[in-house]
Amino acid sequence: MDDSIVYHFDDASDFYAELDDVLQQRTCDTSEIANEITQTYLNLLINFQNDFLNTLVEVSYVMYKFIDSPVYTRYHLSIIRHLITTRAMTSSDLGELAVVYSLLLHAGREDQTVMKTIVQTSVSTQGANHFLKKLCDEIRYCVGGTRFTTILLMLTFEMCKVARLSKQDLGHISPAFIHYLLDIVESMSTDIDELLNYSAMRLILVFNEQFMMQRAMNSIDGEQESQNQILRVLKSKLGSSKTFSENLIFMLNRADDACVQMLILKLLYLIFTTEGLYEFFYTNDLCVLVDIVLRELCDLGDESDAEALRQTYLRVLNPMLVNTQLHYTPYKHQHIHRILCAMIAPRAYRPVNPTTQRLVQRIMEDWWADVCNEHVAPVVGLHLDKIQIGPDNVAVAIAADSPPKASSPIVSTPKSADSITILSEPASQTTAISNPKSLSKGDDADRGVLCA
Numbered sequence: 001m002d003d004s005i006v007y008h009f010d011d012a013s014d015f016y017a018e019l020d021d022v023l024q025q026r027t028c029d030t031s032e033i034a035n036e037i038t039q040t041y042l043n044l045l046i047n048f049q050n051d052f053l054n055t056l057v058e059v060s061y062v063m064y065k066f067i068d069s070p071v072y073t074r075y076h077l078s079i080i081r082h083l084i085t086t087r088a089m090t091s092s093d094l095g096e097l098a099v100v101y102s103l104l105l106h107a108g109r110e111d112q113t114v115m116k117t118i119v120q121t122s123v124s125t126q127g128a129n130h131f132l133k134k135l136c137d138e139i140r141y142c143v144g145g146t147r148f149t150t151i152l153l154m155l156t157f158e159m160c161k162v163a164r165l166s167k168q169d170l171g172h173i174s175p176a177f178i179h180y181l182l183d184i185v186e187s188m189s190t191d192i193d194e195l196l197n198y199s200a201m202r203l204i205l206v207f208n209e210q211f212m213m214q215r216a217m218n219s220i221d222g223e224q225e226s227q228n229q230i231l232r233v234l235k236s237k238l239g240s241s242k243t244f245s246e247n248l249i250f251m252l253n254r255a256d257d258a259c260v261q262m263l264i265l266k267l268l269y270l271i272f273t274t275e276g277l278y279e280f281f282y283t284n285d286l287c288v289l290v291d292i293v294l295r296e297l298c299d300l301g302d303e304s305d306a307e308a309l310r311q312t313y314l315r316v317l318n319p320m321l322v323n324t325q326l327h328y329t330p331y332k333h334q335h336i337h338r339i340l341c342a343m344i345a346p347r348a349y350r351p352v353n354p355t356t357q358r359l360v361q362r363i364m365e366d367w368w369a370d371v372c373n374e375h376v377a378p379v380v381g382l383h384l385d386k387i388q389i390g391p392d393n394v395a396v397a398i399a400a401d402s403p404p405k406a407s408s409p410i411v412s413t414p415k416s417a418d419s420i421t422i423l424s425e426p427a428s429q430t431t432a433i434s435n436p437k438s439l440s441k442g443d444d445a446d447r448g449v450l451c452a
Helices: 012-024 031-052 056-067 070-088 095-111 114-120 130-140 144-162 175-187 193-223 227-235 242-254 258-272 283-299 306-325 333-344 355-367
Strands: 388-390 395-397 419-424 429-434
Touching: 012 031, 012 056, 031 056, 031 070, 031 095, 056 070, 056 095, 056 114, 056 258, 070 095, 070 114, 070 355, 095 114, 095 144, 114 130, 114 144, 130 144, 130 175, 130 333, 144 193, 175 193, 193 227, 193 242, 227 258, 242 258, 242 283, 283 306, 283 333, 306 355, 333 355
Parallel strands: none
Antiparallel strands: 388 395, 419 429
16 A cells, blocks of 8 residues: 555445455566555555444455455465564554454455464464464453454464464463453343354363363373363352353354354363362253253264264263252153163164264263163163163163163173363374263263364
């Protein structure tokens, strides 16, 4: 943008026409020219954002206008690296950063390769991500208003989704920072605009995932286990995080993104298996959560991704029924039992997934047998002749003098601790997270999948 030219636009159409001219008026055959065009385009946005970019729709429109241009399509990686090194990591001007961060956010969401480039460009030779630290500092010190903070939260979330943070990076996620994020959630409980609230929620979820991956890597390397700061802070805020707990359930109820669902389920699993957090949710909220889990167990399809998600729901259901207030407060016991039996009953048109079968059997033993004091019926198919249908069409074991054979999967499964397994795309390897409280009686070599 030529500083000697004074721009004046009568309306938005003139402004958008000028943006089109910037993208089309020069032949772009080198990365240097592409960077110059980018700078001119961004300077127009920076100088006139208060006039023509007052809504998220308007911001998205001008960002995708640039992302869809031939200039960006041909030189996008060079442009992104140039923006990171010359503007994003060095500037402290909030007006400039609001535009630059918005472009990085939209470009990274559009193409995961771009988001990985953002992360790689901002990592030092020592492995520390200085750009991530800058973003966290800007969030923590509240350098901008609500709109700028929302952009910061969303960009940090997208970066943490595609990369495993180093120990040094995790050091920036302090208890004070997590307290601040939770305070944002609680303070926005009555705000009509949910974007800031749920952006803070998603960032907490992905931070939890990062702590889980770090713990897994420490376990593999034989190092001392690191503390999950998310769980530590949640313990200290027990009874004072009502909005966070309610929003967590609300997000799971309406989430159509399998990645976000998996992040929520992993945090729920840790809450229900961490002593001191068993009663983090109110009983009524737990009942709502049971309804959501049952719905998802029934509605998820037969694809491999859906099956992995279904298995994660089952892993969460087990400790939720055993460790929380639901242990003492009956809620839809018969209905839960019927659904579980139906999931592993043999069907001619669909085989029973062996991992799903083991998880259901484990719930039958830990909850139906130990908590509800009901007989466990061998409903897997080998002993259908030894099942009778009781009240409410519930399958129960028949007389004690006709026990299942020793080979019944229900009674022959060896004991071991349950685990949730994380697939870390950046690390390109699978690592296991042990259950803090051993509940299981089944061999679980299965793997839950994190959508990165």
